[in-house]
Amino acid sequence: MSPTKATTAKAKTKAVTAKGKAAAARTRKPSRPAAVVKRAVAAKTKPKAAKPAVPLKQQLAMNDKLFKDTGHMFGLTKMKRKQADPGTYEAAWHILLNVCNTGWVVGCKVSSSPAAVEGGDAVWVLHLPTGEAVCTSRGIISHPGLLSQLIRSYIENDYEVNPGFRPGDIFENNDPHYGGLHSPDFQTTIPIFYRGELIGWASSVSHVMDAGMVLPGSIGFLNPDCFSDGVPITMERVGENDAHYPWYDRLMRSRTRQPEWVIGDARGRLAGCLTIRDRVIKMIEKCGVDFFKDVTREFIEDSRRYAVSRIKTQTVPGRIRKSNFKDLAMRGKRVIKPEQDVDIIFNEPMEIVISGSGKTRFSMRGASGWVPFGENITPKALISAMMNGFSHMVGFDMFNWGSAAAWELETPPPGSWGNPFPVNYFASSGVAWAPAVLWLGSLYESLGRLYWARGFIEEVAAGPGTTMCGEFAGVNQYGLYSVGMTLEQASNGVPARGMGDGENSAWSIYTPIADFGNAEVNELFYPIMYLGRNAWPDSGGYGKFRGGLGHTAVWLVKGTPGIEYMCACAGLRSKILSNHGMFGAYPKFPDRGGYASKTNVKELIDGQQPLVHAIGDPEHPDLVKNIKAEIMLPNEIAPFVSKALLHEYDVIVNPITGAEALGDPIERSPALVKGDLDNAWTRPRVAESIYGVVATYSEATREWTVDEAATDAKRAAIRAARKERGVPFKQWWQEERKKVLNKEQMAPPVLDMWRSSMQLSPDYGKELKQFWNLPDDFAF
Amino acid sequence: MPTYDISEIEKLVDGKLPWSQVQEIMKEAKDTDRFDKWVEILQGRVAWKERILLPLGPNLFIVQKERERIVKCRCGHEFCDYRVNWKLESLIYVRETAEQLAEVYRGMEQPDPDWIHVREYYCPGCGSQLEVEAVPRGCPPDFDFLPDLDTFYAEWLGRPLPEKKDYTDKTLEVIRDWSRTT
Numbered sequence: 001m002s003p004t005k006a007t008t009a010k011a012k013t014k015a016v017t018a019k020g021k022a023a024a025a026r027t028r029k030p031s032r033p034a035a036v037v038k039r040a041v042a043a044k045t046k047p048k049a050a051k052p053a054v055p056l057k058q059q060l061a062m063n064d065k066l067f068k069d070t071g072h073m074f075g076l077t078k079m080k081r082k083q084a085d086p087g088t089y090e091a092a093w094h095i096l097l098n099v100c101n102t103g104w105v106v107g108c109k110v111s112s113s114p115a116a117v118e119g120g121d122a123v124w125v126l127h128l129p130t131g132e133a134v135c136t137s138r139g140i141i142s143h144p145g146l147l148s149q150l151i152r153s154y155i156e157n158d159y160e161v162n163p164g165f166r167p168g169d170i171f172e173n174n175d176p177h178y179g180g181l182h183s184p185d186f187q188t189t190i191p192i193f194y195r196g197e198l199i200g201w202a203s204s205v206s207h208v209m210d211a212g213m214v215l216p217g218s219i220g221f222l223n224p225d226c227f228s229d230g231v232p233i234t235m236e237r238v239g240e241n242d243a244h245y246p247w248y249d250r251l252m253r254s255r256t257r258q259p260e261w262v263i264g265d266a267r268g269r270l271a272g273c274l275t276i277r278d279r280v281i282k283m284i285e286k287c288g289v290d291f292f293k294d295v296t297r298e299f300i301e302d303s304r305r306y307a308v309s310r311i312k313t314q315t316v317p318g319r320i321r322k323s324n325f326k327d328l329a330m331r332g333k334r335v336i337k338p339e340q341d342v343d344i345i346f347n348e349p350m351e352i353v354i355s356g357s358g359k360t361r362f363s364m365r366g367a368s369g370w371v372p373f374g375e376n377i378t379p380k381a382l383i384s385a386m387m388n389g390f391s392h393m394v395g396f397d398m399f400n401w402g403s404a405a406a407w408e409l410e411t412p413p414p415g416s417w418g419n420p421f422p423v424n425y426f427a428s429s430g431v432a433w434a435p436a437v438l439w440l441g442s443l444y445e446s447l448g449r450l451y452w453a454r455g456f457i458e459e460v461a462a463g464p465g466t467t468m469c470g471e472f473a474g475v476n477q478y479g480l481y482s483v484g485m486t487l488e489q490a491s492n493g494v495p496a497r498g499m500g501d502g503e504n505s506a507w508s509i510y511t512p513i514a515d516f517g518n519a520e521v522n523e524l525f526y527p528i529m530y531l532g533r534n535a536w537p538d539s540g541g542y543g544k545f546r547g548g549l550g551h552t553a554v555w556l557v558k559g560t561p562g563i564e565y566m567c568a569c570a571g572l573r574s575k576i577l578s579n580h581g582m583f584g585a586y587p588k589f590p591d592r593g594g595y596a597s598k599t600n601v602k603e604l605i606d607g608q609q610p611l612v613h614a615i616g617d618p619e620h621p622d623l624v625k626n627i628k629a630e631i632m633l634p635n636e637i638a639p640f641v642s643k644a645l646l647h648e649y650d651v652i653v654n655p656i657t658g659a660e661a662l663g664d665p666i667e668r669s670p671a672l673v674k675g676d677l678d679n680a681w682t683r684p685r686v687a688e689s690i691y692g693v694v695a696t697y698s699e700a701t702r703e704w705t706v707d708e709a710a711t712d713a714k715r716a717a718i719r720a721a722r723k724e725r726g727v728p729f730k731q732w733w734q735e736e737r738k739k740v741l742n743k744e745q746m747a748p749p750v751l752d753m754w755r756s757s758m759q760l761s762p763d764y765g766k767e768l769k770q771f772w773n774l775p776d777d778f779a780f
Numbered sequence: 781m782p783t784y785d786i787s788e789i790e791k792l793v794d795g796k797l798p799w800s801q802v803q804e805i806m807k808e809a810k811d812t813d814r815f816d817k818w819v820e821i822l823q824g825r826v827a828w829k830e831r832i833l834l835p836l837g838p839n840l841f842i843v844q845k846e847r848e849r850i851v852k853c854r855c856g857h858e859f860c861d862y863r864v865n866w867k868l869e870s871l872i873y874v875r876e877t878a879e880q881l882a883e884v885y886r887g888m889e890q891p892d893p894d895w896i897h898v899r900e901y902y903c904p905g906c907g908s909q910l911e912v913e914a915v916p917r918g919c920p921p922d923f924d925f926l927p928d929l930d931t932f933y934a935e936w937l938g939r940p941l942p943e944k945k946d947y948t949d950k951t952l953e954v955i956r957d958w959s960r961t962t
Contacts, residue, residue, distance in 0.1 A: 312936055313810045316834065318927035319949075323919055327895060345895065345916065356931040449925050453834050455818025457793065458806050499795045499802070542884070544838070576896035577885075579922075581912025583837045586898075589889035618887035635888035663838055664909040669795075690884060719907030726871025726902045730958060733868075740918050745876065747894040750916040770952050771920040773959040780918070 056155045056198070060130050073132075073301040073405055081294045082302065092287065092295045093398060096135040099279045100124050103202070104137035107272025112264025113209045114525045115218075118517040119487035122206035122265075124272040126280065126296075127151055127189075129198045132401035134296045137272075140205065140511050141391060141399065142433070143181065145384030147203040148401050150179030150187055154235060163237050167193045170239035170270060174211065175232050176429040177421065181381045182374070183230040183430065184211040184218035188269040190242075192277045194284055199293065202276035204269035208262045209484035212255040213374075213430060214336060216473035216483040219568035220430020221328070221639050223374035224337040229430050231255040242274060257473070257483050303402025310394050311406070312358040314459065315450035320352040322442035326435055327575045327749070328373060329637050339372050343749040345576070346371070346417055346435050347757045349764070350442040354450075360407035362386065364439060366764035367413050369756035370420035374430020375569070379419050381429075383409055385436050388510065389443040393461065413760040437467060437509055437571035438578070444495060444509075445582050445660070457498025462543070463580030463660030464509040465492025465550055467571040468591040468638055470654040474563030474645060477527045484525060486553070489570065491516040493540045493548020493658035496585070501672065502548030502659050504535055504681075516656075527560035528652075532613030536655050538682050542690045543585025544663025549681055550656040552614045556601065557652070562645030565652050567593035569639035578660065585661035586690070593638050594621065594653040596629035601649040612651055623653055666692040666715045670706045677704040692718050740772050743780065754780040782808045786817045793821060815937070828856050833941070834927055839908045840866065842929070847943060849929065857905025863950040865923040870910065871902040876917075923951055 054062075066075030082089045103124035108116050115121040123139035131151030133144040150173055157178075159165070171189045174180045180187060189203040213220045214228035223229050231251060238248045244266065252266070253259040284292045326346040335341055347368040353361045370376050377385075383404060390396075390403050415423030417435050441464045448460040467489045476482035491514050494502030508514040519530040532554035540547030557563060572591040580587045594615075604611055604627070616622030623634045631644070634653070646652070673693040676682035687693045694710035697703070743751060758765025758780070769778055784792075784805070791797040792805065819832050822841070826832075830843035830852065839854045842862040851859040851866040859866040875881045875898040881890050884898070891898075891914070899913040899921070913921060928947045934940035 310810070313812065316925075316927050317931045317936065318925060318929075318947075319923075320925050321922050322924070323913075323915055323922050325896070325916060354928075356928070356935045449837070452837065453925070453927070455789070455814040455835075456810060458802055499792055499797075575892040576916075577891050577898065577914035579914045581898075581914060583839075584901075584909035584911055586884055586912055587914050589885055590891055592888050594888075615888070618889045621888065666909070667838070722873065722900070722902045722907040722909065723871065723904070726873045726900070726904075726907075728904075729868050729870055729872050732872045732874070733955075733958065736874075736917075744917070745894055746917050747892070750895060750918065753916070754918050767952070768918070768920060771955055772918075773955065 053197070056130055056160050057158070060152065060155055063130055067405065073304050073402060074297045076298060076301040079298045079302065081291065081298050089295055089298070092291070093135070093299060095283055096126060096280075099276055099283070100126055100135050100137035102279065103204070103272035103276040104139055106275045107204060107206070107268045109268075110264070110271040111206060111268025113206075113258070113261035114484060114517065114522065115209060115487060116206045116265055116268055118521050119490060119515055120513055121487060121490070121511070122204060122269070124202065124204045124276060126276055127201040127203060128296060128300070129200055130155065131201070132300050134200070134299055134400050136399050138513050140207070142385050142388035142510050143185070143187075143205040144399070145387040145401065145404055146179055146181055146381055147187055147189065147205065149380045149383070150235070151189060151201055151203070153179045157235065159235070165191045165198055166240065167191065168241040169237055170242070170244060171235065172233045172238040173235045175234040176378050176381065176432060178235050179380055181377075181384070181429070182220065182432045183213060183232065184208050184220070186233065186266065186269065188266070188273055190270070190273045190277060192280055194281060194289055199284070199289065200280065200296070202273040202280070204272050206265045206269050208256070208265050210257040210262065212257065215641070216257050216564070217471040217566055217568065218485065219469050219471060219566070219570050220374040220428065221434060221569045222336055222340070222641070223428040223430030224340055224372050225426045225428050227426065228336065229374065229428055242270070244270070257481065261484070299398050300400050300402040303396060303398045303400050304405040306397045307390065307394055307403040307406035308358040311354060311360055314394070314454055314456050315354055315447065316453045317354045317356055320446040320449065322350045322446050322579070324348045324350065324438060324442050324579045325576055326438045327573055328371065328375060328569065328639075329575050330373070334641050334643065337372070342372070343747070344371055344373075345749045345753040346375075347753050348435060348439040348442070350439060350446065352446055358406075361410060362407060363410040364412045364416070364418050365410065365761045366757045367416035367418050367760065368753045369415055369760060370417050370424050370427045374428040375432070375434045376417050376420040376427040376429055377432035377436045378421065378429070379409065379412055381432055382412065382418055382436055385433070385440050386443070389440045392509070393444055393447045393459075416760050431568070431570055433510070434467075434569050434571045438573070441509065441578065441580070445580055448498070448582065452498055460498035460662065461495035462541070462545075462547060462582045462585065462662040463495055463578060465547070465588070465657040465659045466573060466578070466591055467510070468593065468654070468656065469568040469570050470553065470555070470593075470652065471566040471568050472526050472528070472563045473566070474527070475561050477559030482526065485568070486522045486526070487515065487517050488551070488553045488654060488656050489516075490514055492550055492656060495659040496540070496543060496545035496547050496662040498662070499545070501545050502540060504549040504658070505551050506548055507659065527558055527563060528555040529558045530554070531556050531611055531651070534614045535681055536615065536658065537680060538686050539588055539655070540658030541580070541585050541588040541661030542665045542686065543582070543661025544665065544667040546661040547588060547659030549658040552653060552655040554612050554614065555652040555654065557646045557648060557650040560648070562647055565595060565642040565646055567636065567638045567640050567654065572638055574638040580660040582660065582662045584664040586665065588657055588660060591638050591655070591657060593636050593640070593655070594623055594634040595642060595646065595651060596623055596627050596632050596634070597642075597644065597646055597650045598630035599649050599651060600628045601651060612653065615653060615655060621653075623651065627651060665690050666718050668693075670708065670711050674704050674706050688714065737772050741774060741778070751780045781812060783811050783813060784817075786820065789814065789817045790821050826854055828852070833929060834932075836925065837910065839903060839910055842927070849945060853903045853905055853908065855903060855906035855908070857903050861950060862929070863926060863945070863948060864954055865921060865951045867901050867911070867921045868951065868954055871904050873900045873902065874898065875900070923949065
């Protein structure tokens with residue numbers, strides 16, 4: 001029996017008994033004390049279906065038409081509230097911002113999982129009745145766009161009629177078919193009623209540590225299809241009267257591996273949403289509902305105008321193209337289905353066209369096909385990801401749905417990894433963000449080029465780092481089954497700017513609060529002990545300005561009879577590099593994980609011998625140098641799952657990359673190279689052979705000294721060597737064309753990728769063939 | 781709307797502005813005359829006289845050369861019409877073997893040369909490394925940015941350029957010429 005049906009009779013009874021009170025509430029004046037009105041109109045009242053004056057579906061159609069006809073959200077050619085009283089307008093924004101951030105604080109504190117509690121890996125949002133995000137808390141801001149579209153999906157699917165929206169209802173979703181990103185990101189939405197009228201929604205997303213996927217954990221890169229994506233909640237009413245239905249608790253207990261955390265996080269999301277709802281109602285009591293309705297719409301139009309004006313102020317109209325690729329090398333590894341014994345490269349091209357009006361159009365024409373892994377994403381989720389990137393790179397005064405109206409995303413090729421469902425409705429989105437975030441990474445460099453052209457070099461960002469997660473599953477130090485991850489990956493370096501290096505371990509593309517949590521707290525959650533959390537030398541690429549460095553986490557397995565380690569892909573490259581050699585920099589190196597099992601670490605500790613605290617020399621890593629082990633895997637192509645359980649005194653090396661660099665490395669200031677040498681952030685070989693800086697180390701002063709004359713000579717020699725080995729492009733093109741024609745040194749996944757891209761995007765394929773002067777009937 | 785003295789912008793360009801000041805600039809609304817000051821600074825740092833129409837990067841500029849608009853390096857080397865990908869006129873070196881890659885990426889930092897190649901584009905005049913691409917074989921070079929210069933100057937800056945050019949990608953025209961002679 002459907003849980004919704006099971007509770008209908010009870011709800012009806014309550015609605016009848018509440019009739020008198022609700023009617024009384026509708027006649028009350030706005031000046032009545034907030035607490036009284038709250039009791040009458042908020043969810044504490046008995047549920048009663050309530051409809052707005054104009055059905056939401058009709059409102060949606062009107063909104064769309066007004067935007068199409070006027071170019072302004074809601075047809076707001078004038079911002080009457082802002083113009084009439086800009087101070088109050090601004091104050092109202094900051095009140096709502098504080099309301100959402102209070103929701104975040106309350107929600108994270110009520111939550112249970114380390115991701116939400118320790119890492120703040122969640123977000124809370126206030127929406128219009130038709131779904132458009134008005135205001136957003138701090139946290140994972142790649143989600144407000146999806147939450148907006150989820151509410152729109154309710155309306156488009158006639159949820160207003162059946163099951164209806166009532167005060168106290170709780171709706172939830174994690175299904176990518178209807179506005180979810182991937183199953184571990186549970187989306188909670190509650191309607192906000194005022195005097196019987198639906199005046200908005202509060203929503204939240206948090207990333208639970210286990211969604212009941214086919215394998216433990218929340219980064220489901222190995223999921224072969226959507227049936228393996230875990231417990232599905234498909235736009236369901238999961239509670240009423242501000243409480244979850246009993247089945248919700250039971251479902252999570254029987255279908256997820258870490259139910260206490262999952263249920264705790266659900267309560268956290270709800271607590272944050274209730275906080276927003278109740279405070280919004282208090283605000284309306286003070287400012288009036290008409291003011292609230294007006295300003296919330298104006299905030300969205302304001303945001304759209306801001307985004308358009310920033311584009312016109314900071315960029316240059318024209319066309320930008322950025323190729324990028326992602327690998328997923330799974331052949332010969334532990335997989336779930338036979339068809340997953342395969343190596344894959346994703347083609348992730350980005351084209352941006354900015355018109356004279358400032359309208360920006362994004363395309364991923366040429367994207368390769370869907371994959372039999374959890375690395376497919378929907379166009380709706382891509383729009384939300386773009387909102388995240390746009391907020392970073394174009395900036396925002398008010399972060400909400402308005403910026404999404406300033407640009408458009410061309411529908412990704414049907415059947416591609418960015419739009420799989422038209423061809424494979426059952427494609428998995430276990431970690432949909434993985435390919436998308438690397439595609440999104442191109443936005444940073446691309447807009448950076450435009451900011452450079454206009455002179456806003458302080459806004460240039462060379463390209464983000466990648467996202468490799470470390471997850472654990474097994475019996476923990478308390479004797480309980482445990483699954484989850486640390487948030488090491490939420491602390492990449494900052495991308496190089498146009499006038500300086502990025503900061504180390506200070507930024508993450510998917511959340512503005514880059515916070516990898518405390519090591520000591522992670523040690524409480526998981527059966528691990530940190531041996532190291534150190535800056536990773538040279539992990540920010542090589543350029544005039546380098547990206548901020550990442551770090552290496554080194555974990556000692558401790559207090560468990562056995563755990564699995566998942567070196568998981570949430571957007572990494574392991575066999576290839578990013579295509580972020582902006583202005584002549586070298587891209588940062590690939591992501592690799594490593595571990596040693598059945599080690600002699602206990603003996604080393606007893607004998608007070610050196611352990612492992614970082615990767616060390618990439619050709620002779622510390623793991624191999626300092627430790628003996630029956631299973632020694634220091635340089636594993638990621639992602640992977642450990643081949644066997646890891647035990648006491650096993651060691652895991654899990655590095656997190658820095659961000660990308662900018663400019664010719666031999667133009668890097670020798671003083672900056674010296675600084676990096678002194679900090680051990682770059683290595684002597686790199687300083688000399690790549691940066692062309694000749695320096696010597698003094699044991700006495702423990703400092704490096706640059707030999708300026710030798711540096712000048714070295715750099716001149718590097719320039720001369722380039723001119724010597726470089727060939728005219730035309731000559732190279734002639735030779736390369738033959739190699740392309742003969743498919744020389746092209747690994748099978750490369751050929752598969754081109755085949756798929758050219759098939760899904762014939763125009764893209766035609767241009768590729770024209771560039772290499774290939775026959776019309778040529779196929780890879 | 782803030783405005784900054786050109787000396788302050790010059791310090792920003794040279795990385796000599798204190799970080800706290802840079803942050804203030806980042807937080808503020810953008811100064812509408814930045815482009816003119818930026819170009820003035822850059823124009824003063826090159827030895828040649830052609831007017832800079834648009835900086836493309838630290839070394840490359842679109843300049844007005846008589847009636848043409850071409851891409852030109854800081855060193856003075858001239859590439860081609862700005863509507864053709866300038867990479868077609870560069871020197872290129874490709875790292876496609878483990879040995880070649882090892883000069884930059886060693887041990888566990890090295891990518892797989894069967895999956896990805898590293899292309900380095902040099903200026904034939906000064907040997908500057910202008911761009912680096914990491915792409916699989918078969919990928920045409922990115923035409924990083926084709927600006928709509930006339931719209932930019934006429935509609936966004938309010939001062940049209942003297943002679944309008946078609947806003948179109950001419951790269952494949954060059955390829956077609958090469959194809960005929962290959």
